[in-house]
Amino acid sequence: MSITETKYFGKISFEPESELEFPRGLPGFDGRKRFLxxxxxxxxxxxYLQSLEDPDLCFITMPLLAVDPRYRLTVGREDLNLLGLPPASQPRIGVDVMCLTVLSMREEGPTANLLAPIVVNLRNRRAVQAIAPEGEYSHQFELMPAEAPVCS
Structure with missing residues (x-):
């Protein structure tokens, strides 16, 4: 059992095999490759994706299918290789991989990044932030769209 100190949750106990490893890190967060x-x-x-290298770094995420049950995951060859998955097929969410979408809290309301989900190989705990094909999904998908004004 290992223990890490975090800004938001205090001390967290965890099994080392529960770590998620991002082989190339996350865009904009150089050197942060190990998360819980x-x-x-x-x-x-x-x-909550809590960095093990930076106690102040924590991303709020949620399962991608909770946001969009019809989401079509497309993982590129390089990402499949980093995940340790066969290059000839696409992984299945919930079977081969876990997919999380990073949430952003904005003044207009919360949004989810469907353009670049976090994809985790369930067998080896390797993870990448995969970029969906352009035009298919938004990086600011509104979780609670504003209500249309009511005409009087």
Missing amino acids: AVTFPASEPLV
């Missing part, structure tokens, strides 16, 4: 997926029953379905 932290969940709490009171905040389900949220999943």
Whole structure:
């Protein structure tokens, strides 16, 4: 059992085999390659991606299919290689991989990044932020769209 100190959750105990490894890190966060997926029953379905190298770095995510049940995952050859998955086929969400979407809290309301989901190989815990084909998904998908004004 290992323990890490975090800014938002205090001390967290975890099994080393529960670590997620991002072989190339995350865009904009150089050197941050080891994370934990932290969940709490009171905040389900949220999943907090807590950096093990930076106690101040934590992403709020949620399962991608909770946002868009019809999401079509496309993972490029390089990402499949980094994940340790066969290059000839696409992984299945919930079977081969776990997919999380990073949430952003904006003044207009929360959004989800469907353009670049976090893809985790369930067998070896390797992860990448995969970029979806251009035009298919938004990096600011509104989770609670503004209501249309009511005519009087």
